[in-house]
Amino acid sequence: MDDHALLLAIAGKDREAYAEFFRRFAPRIKGFLAQSLSHNRADEITQEVLLRVWRNAPSYDPARAAPSTWVFAIARNARIDSLRRTARAAPEPDDPVWVPAAAEAPDTAAERKAASERLHTALAQLPEDQRVVLEHAYLKGETLSQISETLQIPLGTVKSRVRLAIQRLRGSVKPS
Known part of the structure; x- marks a missing residue:
């Protein structure tokens, strides 16, 4: 079964098609994400991407993009979201940067x-x-x-x- 057929089957909630899709794409997605994220973070985002594929497979339009293009666009967006969340993480209140300097004697x-x-x-x-x-x-x-x-x-x-x-x-x- 080709990638296009797999996505169509996943859109119909076919678990076997999803398992095959997972075997094909999970390593490729993780490799893509590991280029800019830690391996642990890449694992987490890969799971998130594959979940998004499961949920959004009915919205896949073969006329607009190849299956791999669609999947990697989801992965790219998930990576950007992850980097944004990391960038605006709340500062630690105990961080010395946020502790006011003692007044000079x-x-x-x-x-x-x-x-x-x-x-x-x-x-x-x-x-x-x-x-x-x-x-x-x-x-x-x-x-x-x-x-x-x-x-x-x-x-x-x-x-x-x-x-x-x-x-x-x-x-x-x-x-x-």
Whole structure:
């Protein structure tokens, strides 16, 4: 019996035809689904697809599609439905992403503010050539080679200025 005849028999609720259809199509459907789903999920969706075939066989129209095209369209739609359900699964309330961050202790905030002020003061006190190189490196995100080209100074000079500036900042920013 060909696939078309099997679907017509399934439309008439012929269980033997459905068993034959199952033997022919279940492995192919599972293989198709396993390309984008886990094997366990592919098994579940395969069962769902075969159930849909049983229920919807009377709506199969041979003039519109071949039996395998119709079945794999059902499988594709079931796969999409499964992926959508997975994508919008409810978030776990215990997930750290959803737990509000603890408020920063006042003394920690004050320490952070004091360190920030020390850094700004230290940056302002750097020699201009060192400050400019640091601004290009850390604020503009340029590489040392790019800084060398932009400022038209040798790469070795850029490296020296960055190193000296960082050393001065470390000494200046340490808490008193």
